[in-house]
Every structure is written in structure tokens, then in C-alpha cells.
Amino acid sequence: MDNSSTNDEENEAIERVLHIAQLRAEVENVAGSPIVGEGGVGGNLKTQEAFWEHIHAFETAPEMSLNDALLERRGFRAPPLEQLLTDEALHTALWKLLHTLASMRVFFHCSDHLSDRAFYCLLLNEVLTAETQIMPDGSEWNCRYDMTEFASEDVPEANEIYLKYYADDAEREYWNHQFPDDTMPGKAERPYDRDRFLPIPPEEQESHT
Incomplete structure (x- = not known):
């Protein structure tokens, strides 16, 4: 030897x-x-x-807002809505923000009930401003946001968003059985087709190809 x-x-x-x-x-x-x-x-x-x-x-991850983390680690600041004067500019800004967040392993799902404007507003006003643990670059920790957890103008109760747009018949029936006093929202088609294009963690990409 x-x-x-x-x-x-x-x-x-x-x-x-x-x-x-x-x-x-x-x-x-x-x-x-x-x-x-x-x-x-x-x-x-x-x-x-x-x-x-x-x-x-x-x-040991520091706690700060995603706004601060984006600026500190990527030199990036999402433009305010009033600077985005066209639908195309808004769409471009939204996807640039999503991909920049994905580079920090921050991912989103269940957004097909939101317009680009509604999604961008939720990101700017609620997601990016909240304090959270910011994982170091190179770590394998993923931060995921379920957009059904954010109430919207037409569906003020967050759990109703999932039931209305994402739950299948079995899930709706189960919820109705567990919470018979709750009003079950009518089932609706998702008005947008975005989720299947959203960034996903690198380790999941092969299974989605």
C-alpha cells in the first residue's frame, strides 16, 4: 500500500x-x-x-427582508409598479424578479390564479418586505412560497383560493366533510398558465424535462 x-x-x-x-x-x-x-x-x-x-x-442564516438580500447579494432592486408603464414592461420585470430570486433558491408555486400585475404586487408588498432567513449562496436550502396563502381581492380567505382553483374533487369533498360550516367556493378554471414555466430547484429540473 x-x-x-x-x-x-x-x-x-x-x-x-x-x-x-x-x-x-x-x-x-x-x-x-x-x-x-x-x-x-x-x-x-x-x-x-x-x-x-x-x-x-x-x-446561522441571517434574518432580513428579501428586498435587502436581493440588493446585498445580487445588486438588484425590483422596480416599483409605477415605473412599469406597459404590460410588456410589467411581464419582463416579473420574470426577471422570479429568476433573480430563484438564483437565491427562492421559488413560487400556485400562481395561476394571479395576473402578472397581482402577482408582482404581492411580491413587492408582502413577500419581499417580510423578514426571513436568507440562506447562504451555495447551500441546498430551498425557500418556497405557495401563492394561495395570500388572500386576493376576489377571494379574501386564503384557503378558499386553493379550493376554488387548485383542489380536485376529492380534496373539495374532504374539506366539506371536515368543515361542513364553511362555504365551499365554486370551482373555477385558473385564468393564467404560468406555474409550469416558473423556476424550480436544480435538483428537480431533470424530472421536469
């Missing part, structure tokens, strides 16, 4: 053990308490290191 190769493997293993210990200590410091056991990690050192890097990224 090549002794130099063995030494390299041993040194790599030692470096991984030290790195894991450092990551774990920093996570425990942020959490304010020690982590009992091995944190549910098995497998080899490479797997353990990847696990702790994943947890470390989440636990």
Missing part, C-alpha cells in the same frame, strides 16, 4: 472530524444548548460533514 496515499486519507479524515466539531460547536452556540447524541447522523465522515454544513447554514 502507498504510505503517502494512506497518510493523505488519514489527514483528510482528521480535517473532516475537526470541521464537523467546529460546525457542531457553532450550531450549539447559536441554539444556546448542547446537541445530545449525534444529531441523527450516520454514515461516513463525508456524509456527516455534509449534514452539519446543511444544519449550520440554516441555523
